[in-house]
Amino acid sequence: MAQAKSKTVYFCSNCGYESAKWMGRCPSCGEWNTFVEERVSTSKSRGSSSRRGLVKSARPQRLSEIEISGEQRIPMPSSELNRVLGGGLVAGSLTLVGGEPGIGKSTLLLQNIVSIRGRKI
Numbered sequence: 180m181a182q183a184k185s186k187t188v189y190f191c192s193n194c195g196y197e198s199a200k201w202m203g204r205c206p207s208c209g210e211w212n213t214f215v216e217e218r219v220s221t222s223k224s225r226g227s228s229s230r231r232g233l234v235k236s237a238r239p240q241r242l243s244e245i246e247i248s249g250e251q252r253i254p255m256p257s258s259e260l261n262r263v264l265g266g267g268l269v270a271g272s273l274t275l276v277g278g279e280p281g282i283g284k285s286t287l288l289l290q291n292i293v294s295i296r297g298r299k300i
């Protein structure tokens with residue numbers, strides 16, 4: 180049986196850079212005094228993410244349970260696309276659309292992007 184272990188790691192609160200020891204200056208973003216200490220469990224499966232153990236209570240949610248307030252949304256012309264996006268694209272975010280070959284990903288996205296082209300966002 181795997182023994183539950185935890186170790187201390189340090190994260191830059193500015194850019195998320197991870198280090199085994201505290202540093203005054205982040206080598207990634209160059210900010211000073213941004214490192215914070217975190218205890219990370221190492222008992223779970225190895226190699227997935229260097230930040231395993233930090234996500235405390237991730238669970239699936241129904242679309243109707245997801246709060247969509249807070250972010251600025253860019254509404255898409257397709258109401259169905261808006262529904263799965265939670266009201267539209269989040270400004271400054273990245274959205275990954277996946278699916279079988281030929282299912283219409285490119286068509287759907289091109290139709291929507293063309294119709295919002297030139298709109299002030």
Ligand SMILES: [Zn+2]
Pocket residue numbers: 191192193194195196205206207208209210213
């Ligand atoms: Zn940093």
